[in-house]
Each structure stands twice: as C-alpha cells, then as structure tokens.
Amino acid sequence: MPRKYNIEVSPAPPRFPPVGKFVIERSAADCINCGRCVLTCIHSVHARLDEDLRRMAEPEDYRCKGCFRCVQECPKEALTIRSSDEYLRLGDSYWTPEIISKNWYQAETGKVPVSGAGYLGPFSGEGFDSMWTDMSEIVRPTRDGIHGREYINTSVDIGRKVPVIKFDAQGRIVSPLPPTLSVPLPILFDTLPFGGYGNVYEAVARAASFLGTLMIVDPDAWFNKEYEANAVPVLTQSALEDSVTACKMAELDYGSTVLGAVEELRNANPETIVSVRVPFGDTAAEIAEELTCAGVEVVHLYADCNGKQIDPPGPGEPRLLKDMILEVHRQLVARKIRDEVTLIASGGIAIAEHVAKSILCGADLVAIDLPLLIALECRYCKNCHSSGLKCPVSLKDVDPRYGAQRIINLVGAWRNQLLEVLGAMGLREVRRLRGELGRAIFFEEIQRETFDTIFAKEVSYNVKAGN
Amino acid sequence: MSKPVIKLVHSRFPNEISAVEVTRATESCISCGTCANVCPFGVHERKPGHNRISRPQSHLCIGASCEDMSFYCVNHCPRKALSIGTNQNYKTIGDHRWTRDLILGTWKQAETGMPLKGREYEIGDSGGGFDRMAFKFLHARVTDAIDDDAISTEIDLNKRAGRRICIDVPFYGGGMSFGSISLSVMLARAKAARAWGTFTCTGEGGFPAELQEYDENVITQVATGLFGVSEDTIQRVKIVELKYAQGAKPGLGGHLLGDKVTAEVARLREAVPDSSLFSPFPFHSVYSVEDHEKHVDWIKEINPDAIISVKVSTARDVDMVAVGSYYAGANIIHLDGSYGGTGAAPEIAKKNIAMPIEYAITKVHECLKEEGVREEMTVIASGGIRTAHDAAKAIALGADGVVTGTAELVALGCVRCGSCESGRGCPRGIATTDPELAKAVDVDWGAQRLINLYAAWRSEIVMILRRLGMSSIKELVGRYDCLSYEGQSKGPRRGI
Numbered sequence: 002m003p004r005k006y007n008i009e010v011s012p013a014p015p016r017f018p019p020v021g022k023f024v025i026e027r028s029a030a031d032c033i034n035c036g037r038c039v040l041t042c043i044h045s046v047h048a049r050l051d052e053d054l055r056r057m058a059e060p061e062d063y064r065c066k067g068c069f070r071c072v073q074e075c076p077k078e079a080l081t082i083r084s085s086d087e088y089l090r091l092g093d094s095y096w097t098p099e100i101i102s103k104n105w106y107q108a109e110t111g112k113v114p115v116s117g118a119g120y121l122g123p124f125s126g127e128g129f130d131s132m133w134t135d136m137s138e139i140v141r142p143t144r145d146g147i148h149g150r151e152y153i154n155t156s157v158d159i160g161r162k163v164p165v166i167k168f169d170a171q172g173r174i175v176s177p178l179p180p181t182l183s184v185p186l187p188i189l190f191d192t193l194p195f196g197g198y199g200n201v202y203e204a205v206a207r208a209a210s211f212l213g214t215l216m217i218v219d220p221d222a223w224f225n226k227e228y229e230a231n232a233v234p235v236l237t238q239s240a241l242e243d244s245v246t247a248c249k250m251a252e253l254d255y256g257s258t259v260l261g262a263v264e265e266l267r268n269a270n271p272e273t274i275v276s277v278r279v280p281f282g283d284t285a286a287e288i289a290e291e292l293t294c295a296g297v298e299v300v301h302l303y304a305d306c307n308g309k310q311i312d313p314p315g316p317g318e319p320r321l322l323k324d325m326i327l328e329v330h331r332q333l334v335a336r337k338i339r340d341e342v343t344l345i346a347s348g349g350i351a352i353a354e355h356v357a358k359s360i361l362c363g364a365d366l367v368a369i370d371l372p373l374l375i376a377l378e379c380r381y382c383k384n385c386h387s388s389g390l391k392c393p394v395s396l397k398d399v400d401p402r403y404g405a406q407r408i409i410n411l412v413g414a415w416r417n418q419l420l421e422v423l424g425a426m427g428l429r430e431v432r433r434l435r436g437e438l439g440r441a442i443f444f445e446e447i448q449r450e451t452f453d454t455i456f457a458k459e460v461s462y463n464v465k466a467g468n
Numbered sequence: 469m470s471k472p473v474i475k476l477v478h479s480r481f482p483n484e485i486s487a488v489e490v491t492r493a494t495e496s497c498i499s500c501g502t503c504a505n506v507c508p509f510g511v512h513e514r515k516p517g518h519n520r521i522s523r524p525q526s527h528l529c530i531g532a533s534c535e536d537m538s539f540y541c542v543n544h545c546p547r548k549a550l551s552i553g554t555n556q557n558y559k560t561i562g563d564h565r566w567t568r569d570l571i572l573g574t575w576k577q578a579e580t581g582m583p584l585k586g587r588e589y590e591i592g593d594s595g596g597g598f599d600r601m602a603f604k605f606l607h608a609r610v611t612d613a614i615d616d617d618a619i620s621t622e623i624d625l626n627k628r629a630g631r632r633i634c635i636d637v638p639f640y641g642g643g644m645s646f647g648s649i650s651l652s653v654m655l656a657r658a659k660a661a662r663a664w665g666t667f668t669c670t671g672e673g674g675f676p677a678e679l680q681e682y683d684e685n686v687i688t689q690v691a692t693g694l695f696g697v698s699e700d701t702i703q704r705v706k707i708v709e710l711k712y713a714q715g716a717k718p719g720l721g722g723h724l725l726g727d728k729v730t731a732e733v734a735r736l737r738e739a740v741p742d743s744s745l746f747s748p749f750p751f752h753s754v755y756s757v758e759d760h761e762k763h764v765d766w767i768k769e770i771n772p773d774a775i776i777s778v779k780v781s782t783a784r785d786v787d788m789v790a791v792g793s794y795y796a797g798a799n800i801i802h803l804d805g806s807y808g809g810t811g812a813a814p815e816i817a818k819k820n821i822a823m824p825i826e827y828a829i830t831k832v833h834e835c836l837k838e839e840g841v842r843e844e845m846t847v848i849a850s851g852g853i854r855t856a857h858d859a860a861k862a863i864a865l866g867a868d869g870v871v872t873g874t875a876e877l878v879a880l881g882c883v884r885c886g887s888c889e890s891g892r893g894c895p896r897g898i899a900t901t902d903p904e905l906a907k908a909v910d911v912d913w914g915a916q917r918l919i920n921l922y923a924a925w926r927s928e929i930v931m932i933l934r935r936l937g938m939s940s941i942k943e944l945v946g947r948y949d950c951l952s953y954e955g956q957s958k959g960p961r962r963g964i
Contacts, residue, residue: 023560043895043905044887068885068895072557073481078523081556103815113814115723117888117899119716119852119874120807120818121563124596125956133806135784136719136822138712139760139792143719143750150748354820418816424749425719425821442784442823448956451830455865455948 005152006185008212008413010111013406015378017394019105021063022098024085025071031079032057038071038080047071092381095307100351101375104411108376111410113147113417128308128321128349129358131444137427144429146420153423155186155416155431157366159250159343160274161298179298180272182215182249186416187366187431188356190216191347192235194306195386196374197222198397204404205373206231211409217252217301217368235278236266250274252301255288260295276301280311281325281348286332293333293342301345302329302364306371308349322349323362330363330436339363339436353418363436376411377404472663474581474923477916480881480908486527487572489555490541496549497521503541503550512541526555564594565807566874566884570854574921578879581920583856583927590857594807595957597826598858604952605935619930620940623869625707626775626799628844633706633775636665637926638869638941639859641876642804642850643689643709643779645673646696647724647733647745648811648888649877649899650906656914657876658682663915664922669709669871672722672747674736675701687777690767692721693747695737702770709777709802710763712750715851716809718781718822722747723812725890730901761796768797775799777848782806782828787835794841802871803828805851810873810899812889825851826865833866833946856928866946879921880914 025046034057038047046065050058065082072080091098103114125131137143146153160181167176190205202218206228209216217233218224224234235252247270253262255277263275276299279288289300305311308322326346333339346359347368359367371381377399384390423431426440434440478484490511499521503512509528514521531552534540542550562568569588576584591599625633641657648671655678661668662685669687670679674696679686683704690697691711702708713719724733726744734741754760764776777800778793780786790801805825809818829849836842849862850871859870878884880898893900897908933941936950944950 026556041895043892066885066887066895067560067883068887069485069557069561069883070481070895073479073483073485075483078483082560083556084560113816115812115814115889116818116886117810117812117894118877118882118884118886119565119809121565121884121886122594122819123564124594124599124807124824133823134820136713136781138719138750138780138783139754139789140756140785142752142755145721145748147720148746352816354816358820418814421720421814421817422821425817427719440784444956447823447827451827452953455830456951456953 006155006213008111008186008409008416010410010413011406012110013108013403013410015105015109016399017378019063019102020088020091020098020380021065021085022088022102023065023067023082024062025060025065026081026083027057027060028079028081031077033077033079035076037074037076041070041074044068093307095349096351096371096375096381101381103352104372104375105378107414108378108407108411111413113414113421125444128323129355132323132358132361133442134357134361134422134426135440135442136425141427143427144424146424146429147417151424151429153420153429153431155419155423156183157187157343157432158183159276159299159345159366161296161342162340164340180249180274182274184215184366185213186412187360187419188412188415189214189233189345189347189366189368190373191303191368191370192217192219192222193374194370196377196379196392196396199223200399200401201374201377201396201404203401204377204399204408207401207405208373208408208412211405212412214412215250233276236262248273250276250299252276252278255279255292259292260297263297274298276343276345278303280304281320281322282311283314283320285325286329289329289342289344290332290336290338293336293338297342299343299345301347301368302326303368304346304348306349308351308355322346322355323358326359326362326364334363334436353415354422356415357419357422357434358441360431360434361437361441363438365432365435372411373408376407378407472919472923474920475916477579477913477920479575479579480910480913484527485557485561485572486529486555487558487568488526488529488531489553489558490524490526490529491551491553492521492524493549493551496547497545498547498549500546502544502546506539506544507541508539524550561883563884565592565852566854566878567593571878571883574855574875574878575881577924578917578921581923583924583931590855592854597807597824598852598854598861600954600957601826601861601951602954603857603860603864603932603936603950616927616930616934618939619933620942621926621929621933623846623941625777625846625869627846628799630799631706631773631775635667635869637922638863638929639853639872639922639925640666640687640869641668642810642871642873643669643671643687643711643714644810644873644899645671645689645722645724646676646736647673647728647730647901650897650901650909651676651678652906652909652911653877653880653898653914654679655682655911656880656909656918658685659911659915660918660922661685663919666922667707670696670701672696672711673724673733675704676736680704689779690763691747692749692751693737693745695739695745695747699770702767702774705771705774707775707777707800708767708771709779709800710760710767710798711779712754712760713781713783713804714779714809714811715781715804715806715822715825716811717813717817718783718804718806719749720814720817720821721749723889725812727890728893728901730903733901757792757796760792764797777802779804782822782825782851784823786823786828787831790832790845790847791835791839791841794836794839794845798845800846800848801832802848802850803832803867804871805849808851808853808874810877810888825849825853825862829862829865829867830948837946856925857932859925860929860932860944861951863941863944864947864951866948868942868945875921876918879917880909 202223209231309319313319346364378394573589672691779802806822849867888899892902
C-alpha cells in the first residue's frame with residue numbers, strides 16, 4: 002500500500018476584502034443609531050463606529066449571509082439587503098460568481114464548502130450539470146474516506162501500461178518497461194491563460210512541488226531549474242531544448258509532424274514521458290486513436306476556458322467537455338486500446354465536481370488553469386488580457402509562499418470533495434472511477450427510463466374524461 | 469376526523485418582508501389622512517393622538533391589482549406622495565428551488581392556514597422535475613357533489629400484517645435531530661403532528677424527555693451513529709425508522725459540528741460536548757439484504773409491534789433496494805431525494821450525488837409493481853417537497869405519501885440562508901442549540917404555524933382531488949396520466 006497521502010492546509014486570509022453576495026443599505030434618514038442590528042446579527046456585519054460610538058459604522062457587507070434578521074427587527078425599517086452588483090458581475094456565465102467565490106473560500110480555508118437547507122440551484126443544466134454520481138446503500142458498501150477512517154487512494158499513473166509482462170526462466174522481466182509516473186492526485190496544473198507573472202508561476206510551482214503533482218508550463222514564459230522535478234515543459238517541435246529534457250514529462254503540441262518530434266524527444270531522453278496536446282474538436286477521438294496506435298503514451302485533450310470545443314466548425318452549439326471526454330473514452334474502449342494511453346482532460350475544470358465527473362466520463366486525470374489564478378483572488382474581470390486595465394487584486398504582487406498556500410488549500414479542499422464522491426460510491430481508488438459509466442446517472446438516460454415512458458401513457462386519462 | 473383549529477399567527481418579526489412596497493414621500497406628505505380613510509386593508513394608519521401618519525404597512529397591501537379600485541390610495545393622495553413598487557428585500561430573497569414567492573407563500577400559509585392561488589405558489593424555478601409538471605384538470609369531471617370533508621386524505625402507513633397505522637393527511641415530519649434543531653422546534657413539530665393525527669421524527673440525536681408526552685406521534689430513528697438509541701426509545705414509539713442514507717448527503721455520514729454540540733446535546737447522544745459528531749457511513753453491519761433483515765428483526769425483537777420504515781437515498785439501483793427492503797420485512801420504504809434535506813452537507817454532495825426524487829419515485833413504484841408487492845409496501849417520498857402541489861405530484865408519480873422538512877422550517881421563519889451548520893447555528897433561532905437564539909421560537913407559536921401550514925396543504929390537496937374527480941388520495945397513487953410534463957427547460961442555467 003502506498004504512503005497515505007494527505008494535504009495539510011493552513012488558513013490564508015485574502016489580501017482584499019472578498020466580494021460579498023449582498024449589499025446592506027442603511028437609510029441615514031431613518032436610522033436612529035439604536036444598535037439593534039448589532040445585537041441581532043450573528044455574523045458581526047453591524048457594529049458601532051469606533052471613532053464615535055453614538056453612530057453606526059458602515060455594514061461589513063461581505064460577511065452577510067442574507068438571514069434578513071436585521072432587516073426584520075430594525076425598529077425604523079431603515080435596512081435593506083440587495084444582491085451585490087459587484088458580485089453578480091464576477092466572472093461570466095460559465096465562471097459564475099458562485100464558482101469564483103466558493104473557490105476563494107476554499108483557497109482561504111482549505112475546507113470543503115458545507116451548508117444546510119438543501120440544494121439551491123437548478124434541476125439540471127448543460128455539460129457536467131446534466132449528470133449525477135451514484136452512491137451505495139445496503140447492498141454495496143460505501144467507504145468512509147474523508148475523516149481518515151478508511152484510506153482512499155487518489156493516485157494515478159501517467160504513461161503507457163504494458164498489457165502483458167514476460168519473464169525469463171529466472172523470473173526476470175524481459176519485456177521492455179516504458180517509463181511511468183505516479184502522481185498522488187488526479188489534478189495537474191496547466192499553462193496559465195493570463196496573469197503569467199514570475200511570482201504567480203513560482204506560487205504555482207511551489208504548490209505543485211508541495212503537493213507532489215506536475216505543472217505544465219511553457220518554458221518561454223517561465224522556467225526555473227529549482228522546480229524541474231515537477232515541471233512539464235510544453236516544447237516546440239522544432240527546438241527541443243536540452244535544458245528541459247531532464248524533466249520527467251514533456252508535452253508537444255499536436256501537428257502533422259508530431260510523431261517525429263515524439264521520436265526525437267524519446268531518443269534524446271528515453272526516461273521522459275511524452276504527452277501530446279490535442280485541442281478538443283470534432284476529430285479529437287480519431288486523433289486520440291491515431292496517436293495511441295502510434296505509441297504515444299499520454300494524450301492531453303484541451304477544451305477552451307469554458308469547457309467548450311476549440312474552433313467549432315459551424316455556427317451550431319459548440320460541444321462540451323463532458324460529451325467530448327465520453328466520446329474519446331468510448332472510441333478507445335471500442336478499439337480495445339483504452340488502457341494503453343493516459344488521457345488528461347483540461348479546459349473549464351472549474352469546481353471539484355468537474356474533476357470527479359471528468360474521470361467518471363473517462364479521463365484519467367485533469368489539468369486546471371483558471372482556478373489557480375482564482376485561488377490567488379483573481380476575479381476573472383478580464384481587465385488584464387482585454388483592456389489593459391489594472392488588475393484589481395494586483396496578481397503580480399502576490400507573495401509566492403502565500404500564493405502557494407492558497408493553491409494548496411484549494412486543491413486540498415477539492416481532493417476532499419473527490420474523496421466524498423468516491424466514498425459515497427464505495428470506491429477506494431480513483432483509478433476505479435475512470436470511465437465507470439455504470440455508476441453515473443446521465444440526465445438523458447434517466448429521463449428516457451422514467452418520464453419518457455410514463456408520460457407517453459397520458460392518453461388514458463383524456464379518454465376517460467370524454468366518457 | 470376532527471380538524472384542528474386554525475388561528476391567525478403573525479410572523480415573530482416586527483417588520484414583515486412582502487412583495488409590495490408602499491412608499492410615502494415624506495417631503496410631500498402633509499399627513500392629511502386621506503389614504504388612511506380610503507384603504508380598506510389597513511396599510512395606512514394615523515394612530516390616535518399622532519399628528520403624523522404612520523409608516524405604510526406594506527405587507528397588507530394587495531399591490532398592483534389595487535390600481536383599478538376606487539380606493540387606490542395613490543390616486544387619492546392630494547400631494548401625489550404615494551407610490552407602489554416592489555420591495556427590495558423581496559427581490560433579494562429566494563433561490564431556484566425555493567423562489568421568493570414559495571418562501572413568502574409558505575409564511576402566508578403558516579400565518580393564515582389558507583391555501584394560496586397562483587402558479588408562483590405551486591412551483592419553483594429549477595427548470596425541471598416537479599417545476600415542469602402540472603395537473604391536467606378537466607373541468608367536466610369536477611364533482612361539486614363531493615363536499616370537502618367527504619374527500620379523504622388518509623393514508624395507511626402499514627399495508628402488511630400487524631398494527632394498522634393510518635394518518636389523516638398524506639404527509640408527516642421528517643427526521644431532524646435534537647442538536648440540529650432546537651428543542652422548541654422539535655416540540656412544536658410534535659404538537660402539530662398530534663393535532664393533525666400524523667407523525668414527526670426525532671432524527672438521529674436521541675429522544676428528549678420533553679417529547680415523551682407525544683410518543684404516539686413520534687417516529688424514532690436508528691441511524692449509523694446510533695446516537696441516543698436505547699431499548700426504551702424503540703419500545704416507546706409505533707414506528708421505527710432505520711436510516712441507511714439521507715438525501716442531503718447521500719452516501720455520506722451525518723455531521724453535527726462541534727459548535728452545536730452543547731452539554732445537553734452531548735448528554736442525549738452519550739458523547740463529549742463541543743466535539744464534532746460524525747455518524748459513520750454506512751452501517752458497517754449491513755452489506756446485504758440479509759444483513760438488513762437482521763436489523764429489522766433486531767428492532768422487532770425489542771418492539772414486536774413496531775412498524776419499520778427504511779429510509780434510503782436515491783441511488784441508481786434504489787428500486788432494487790426497495791424490493792430488498794420488502795423481503796427484509798420493512799413496512800415503509802422512505803425515499804429521500806438528493807435535492808432536499810435540511811441538514812448540513814457538503815455542497816458537492818447536495819448537488820451531485822444520487823438522483824432527484826422525481827425519477828426515484830417512479831422507478832420504485834414500477835419495480836415494486838413488477839415484483840407484485842406494491843400493494844404491501846408503503847412508499848414515502850421526501851427531499852424537495854416544497855408545497856402541497858409537490859406532494860400531490862409525488863403521489864401521482866407513485867408514492868403513497870410524502871415527508872416534509874424544509875417546508876416546516878420555512879413555516880417557522882426560515883429564509884434558507886443556509887448557515888445552520890456551524891457557529892451558533894441558525895440566526896433565526898430554528899436550527900440552533902444556542903440557548904439565546906433558540907428563545908426566538910415559542911412552542912405554541914410554532915405549533916400553530918405548523919398546524920396552519922398543514923391545514924393549507926390539506927385544503928390544496930383536497931382541491932386537487934376534487935378537480936380530478938377523486939374522493940380519496942389513495943386513488944391518485946401512480947396516476948401518471950393526471951400529470952402533464954413540459955420537459956426540461958432550456959436556457960443558461962448553471963449551478964454549483
């Protein structure tokens with residue numbers, strides 16, 4: 002049994018007050034400074050003004066949870082709670098304000114978000130929102146991993162797996178064994194879409210090194226020998242720099258000459274695992290099949306930042322990460338070559354559930370990008386990469402140590418959520434989750450099994466009514 | 469059936485949150501009192517001895533529908549100082565599953581005991597499941613001849629041999645433990661259950677002594693942590709619930725964070741104060757239907773008359789679990805859907821693990837029918853039953869009755885802020901063990917609010933049955949043909 006892996010988290014409070022969900026308005030004309038709101042609020046939103054205790058301070062909005070007690074108990078009805086516009090403007094329709102602020106919370110505390118009162122969101126949606134994960138009860142055991150009472154292994158192997166190992170008469174292995182690499186959790190760090198400042202890269206590298214995972218990085222943007230053990234350089238096919246071939250793994254962009262480059266890199270350093278980056282598009286499944294058959298051991302399929310297909314050919318709806326992973330996985334399974342290749346999926350992995358669901362749909366592991374920046378308080382305002390405006394959270398000033406802690410906290414919380422999902426399913430290995438489609442509940446499928454059947458019978462009642 | 473008395477009980481907060489906001493521009497108002505004279509609802513008032521007119525009581529206003537009335541205050545005001553708009557707080561409240569109108573509507577029902585009219589009080593905004601279903605009422609079949617009292621809302625909780633247990637309304641209260649909610653909330657629920665001839669459940673947290681007088685209407689839970697379970701508690705009640713899983717966190721054990729484990733909570737649970745209590749998951753003694761049967765036998769050995777309810781969540785194979793429970797000797801299969809629940813749970817579990825209740829009910833109903841045992845098993849659904857309409861839809865999909873949880877808490881003043889799990893617990897004094905906060909709920913006040921809510925729900929269910937031409941709720945079970953389904957709504961809906 003491998004060493005028990007556990008991520009130690011430690012609180013890292015934000016540098017800037019987080020954007021809260023609510024804004025509290027106190028009508029100066031009505032408020033009589035009685036202090037009733039201070040007594041009613043259990044989240045310390047209201048307080049008296051330090052300089053003048055006769056007056057009330059401005060409410061600390063970001064702490065408000067929206068219980069409305071102060072509003073309902075104010076003797077002069079002077080308080081109003083409204084949704085914060087700044088909060089609603091965070092991110093975009095994919096990277097929603099909830100996703101960004103929940104990730105901030107996890108980066109700060111390292112804790113799994115817990116709340117009462119049931120689920121608040123829509124019934125289902127598109128992509129990952131159109132599936133549920135299974136659980137076990139009575140007839141199958143579950144596992145109790147998150148509290149450490151049962152160990153659930155989240156490590157995954159990267160590299161080619163040999164289907165058969167041959168031994169000689171003395172019991173020595175004679176089959177050639179390709180290099181493999183084990184990472185303790187199925188989350189790699191991908192290249193940064195923006196915000197590539199030296200200190201940010203260093204924070205990411207430090208976190209990768211602490212967690213024992215890998216950081217995919219463009220060596221032209223940033224490279225530091227100190228973190229070589231955890232770096233996966235993305236190499237240009239023409240120039241395979243010597244300085245970086247010492248890494249355990251390297252990536253090459255897919256192109257017509259990629260197989261030659263793979264060969265060249267292997268010859269230069271036989272111990273390096275080579276991964277090919279393929280954009281998720283209409284032909285991703287064919288490309289993955291072609292590469293696997295050609296002996297490529299790792300295929301990294303990337304979607305765009307919002308988990309959508311890269312360069313959709315027509316004006317129709319672009320395809321989504323969940324469906325694309327499923328398609329590639331199913332095709333490789335059908336060709337009986339799925340186990341020969343490691344699939345990394347990335348692009349639009351925004352919350353912990355996306356990790357579990359990507360793996361359930363058939364990826365071996367995922368790579369994350371934007372969440373690394375969100376851990377450093379990024380608001381995804383897009384100021385820096387579209388309009389050249391100032392970064393509201395000054396990413397280039399983040400202390401790498403502190404930044405690394407925020408990333409470690411986020412990943413620690415995500416891993417614990419993965420343990421919750423695995424535990425509920427009764428799995429003790431994340432490797433068992435890969436492509437375990439029988440333990441996924443897909444919206445279209447369950448809809449077909451239940452509602453499509455029962456609501457097809459609706460005629461009978463009408464007929465009776467006519468009598 | 470003797471119906472309990474409905475009484476008007478107001479919110480315990482001085483300022484009500486309402487949809488309508490009546491604004492008086494103080495700089496223009498001359499306090500002439502015209503508005504107070506014209507408004508028949510008491511929105512405006514000049515208290516005796518006061519020069520100035522009081523602040524408008526917006527929650528009494530009927531809103532835009534008043535515009536065409538002769539008594540519309542906005543038109544009467546000589547200084548044009550009045551206006552009617554939408555309340556800002558009202559705009560902020562609510563979420564996809566419990567919209568602002570569902571929350572306010574439940575408050576209104578708990579206040580008055582009267583059913584509400586309007587689609588906004590029947591469904592939420594989740595875009596799927598119950599929210600996309602409606603009853604197909606055919607006016608031709610409405611039987612005016614049936615008078616309301618002749619329509620039966622009774623259901624049997626035991627359809628097998630043994631003690632007959634019949635409840636007057638097709639719903640009972642779900643398990644909420646002492647520790648997760650305050651003692652006064654527990655007592656209020658028990659009192660309301662007794663008044664309506666139904667049940668409430670202790671959850672996994674022991675059986676406080678104060679609850680003893682309601683033994684006849686209490687279900688006790690045996691869950692994985694066995695917190696507060698003793699021979700005595702099992703012998704005292706008519707129904708024992710074996711909790712294998714719960715919808716709030718399917719596949720995960722219970723959480724009661726240390727902050728809420730007061731000395732009293734710890735004593736009942738035979739645990740240490742201030743330490744977090746995690747129930748393991750699952751029952752490590754149950755890995756098969758045979759093991760499960762052993763559990764049922766164990767309860768029956770201690771209390772031979774006990775009716776056994778098996779609470780499970782909605783796994784992919786929940787239908788097989790239900791059949792297994794039948795053969796293990798259970799009387800009730802209680803399905804707890806993944807979107808409901810009141811307890812603290814990791815958000816990833818609430819959204820993603822296990823299927824919504826709407827699918828599970830049908831699967832179980834059909835599977836039990838195929839197995840030929842549907843007539844002997846009582847199917848109860850919970851986890852996302854917000855209104856009487858949800859309850860009726862669940863029954864039409866194949867359940868015998870439903871279990872309520874969140875709806876009861878909302879009736880007691882919950883706004884679903886979701887911060888019930890840690891610190892001092894619920895800021896509104898419901899899901900808390902903080903002695904100061906818990907004072908907010910008075911037992912009699914709470915009981916009456918719940919009695920009213922149940923009354924409103926029963927009236928609505930009776931109305932639905934009348935319009936479907938049925939005289940008993942039992943006729944509605946599994947009548948898919950009474951429902952129409954609009955299909956999942958399309959649109960940019962994303963959740964976390």
